Amino acid sequence: MTSLAEKLTEITGAAFAALDLPVELGQVRVSDRPDLAQFQCNGAMSAAKLASKNPREIAGEIQTKLLGFGHDRDTYVNSEYVSVHYQGHEVFKNIEIAGPGFINLNITDEYLAAHLADSAVDERLGVEKITKQETIVLDYGGPNIAKPMHVGHLRSSVIGDSLRRICGFAGFKTIGDVHFGDWGLHMGQVITELEERGILGQNVTLEQLEEIYPAASKACKEDEARLKKAQQATRKFQDGDPAYRKAAQQFAEVSIEGIKQNFGALGVHFDLWKGEADVHEMIAPMVNRLKTKGFAEESEGALVISVEQEGDKKEMPPLILLKSDGGVMYGTTDLATIVERMEEYKPARIIYVVDQRQSLHFEQVFRAAYKGGIVPDSTELTHAGFGTMNGPDGKPFKTRAGGVMRLEELISMGIEKATARLDEAELARDIEASERADIAQKVAIAAIKFADLQNNRIADYVFDIDRMTSFEGKTGPYLLYQAVRIKSLLRKAQAQGFEPGKEFTIQDSDRSLALLLTELPDVFEGALKNYTPHLLCEYAYRLAQEFSSFYAACHILSEEDEALRSSRLALCELTHRQIALVLGLLGIEIPERM
């Protein structure tokens, strides 16, 4: 179904069309002056330029047209029937012209009620589904084998998982791929470390690995010869040295088990658990094709593909396909991964949720992919980059000791805080231990995810665990609380034999919540279009807040007017469904009670 603002846009657009003005000028949106109107259209002011007329005059003509639709001869515009009636109700309560030429629109409560009733019976709550069945591959998470997962992986995982859910709800077939880092230098670093310790070939545990990689990395930084060894080992490993491969396979298994635990705790889902290593076989044929087609060339001992384009403002270094030692870099595996994804899934889009600092790399890879004919122009390659996570001091997030905080440590910190807060608020006291632990887990994850997702993706953000677990204000736990509170109310209503109605009765105390509830489809569209979950966070918070005001303003269960009571219960139910849907799209689970 169409959103409310969209319906109004259609009507207003027809009025512009009827005056031979561009339909797009009829764009209606929620007013930013709620004291003056519910909706506004600014098209008359843009139209003034085109028609070289006074904007207020045009606004007046639009107003006249709008009032005429469905009443008289103006009803047809370009042979389309246009009406300002909906299910027998007037759409507009009034249309006013203000300031330089704003068209202020208010709708009737009856129309609002009818629209809400429609969206309440829609299981998608008014959000439209795409008609074409297209596939989107999302690349996020990106943990490295044998390296501990740290807070840096949080953003990629949480944002990527949310985008996957958003695209999925929009109707796309989505494929989330974790894309392990299991082919790079760090593999050689770990292998040589094992060699030096004389334990290559023996099984290592997760605990050992957690100490081994940092030690290897440190050694390579301090000693050039040691780094060289690691590079050679990496090359040997990539070439298929049996002992190295066998060892790597063993510690990869151990490592992946740990990684899966982390993602499990976070509630981040993947459809594919593939890595760089999986495309190894595809690299040589790909490189050969690029050579044959004349795209690959030798430069300074390496095999590269130039990706400069006319009109480039900046230096664009070529993408290195093969290093001078013959080894591959991550650009090569990224490119080969695109080859594989195109062959397997023919996606319409591939979205990379990776640190913004890698934007140049992705630009190189994307250009190489298009240039080399690996993807057609119809496939959209997007780097949905994100900013770094800083500590409260504004510098990259570190532990108190100054080290990198491990992801699981961060999660358990959140759970600890959530549990403490439950105790403090003396909530959920009579709930048994296992459910209580589950609640604390959900609260903690909601706190962490919401704190991350509510920020503009591209900008750096300050991660402050005390703030996000404070349970007050714009936080995940606040949203859970509101959702649980509504659920509890609905349970009580049911126990008393009250059912949410199918019809809505709009009074002063219900109107702003009712109006807000109509915005969901537009908000969703914005989040999908720009890959920005923070719009959904904003909306969920506004909903929770608006509901809370509504809840404080009118008592629902004791309302004696049956029509009003069932309407209000329906508002509660619709609010709950929307919050649950939106939080679901953010990857946040709501407990039954808390």
Place this chain on the structure above:
RNA sequence: GCGCCCGUAGCUCAGUGGAUAGAGCACUGGUUUCCGAAACCAGGGGUCGCAGGUUCGAGUCCUGCCGGGCGCACCA
């Protein structure tokens, strides 16, 4: 040096070229015989980094500067 991102209230952040720039935290005051007060209501707090320009209209677009972050061939 070249390029990208950011600069909005004390702090953390929203703000598809439109009217009087908004939230949360913090601060001040108020609200519980009634549905969950982790709540609600009200209040104070702004040279939107600076300077030009485009526009009927600029936090938003363009140019320059200042401040911060990041990136620029064999790490990922």
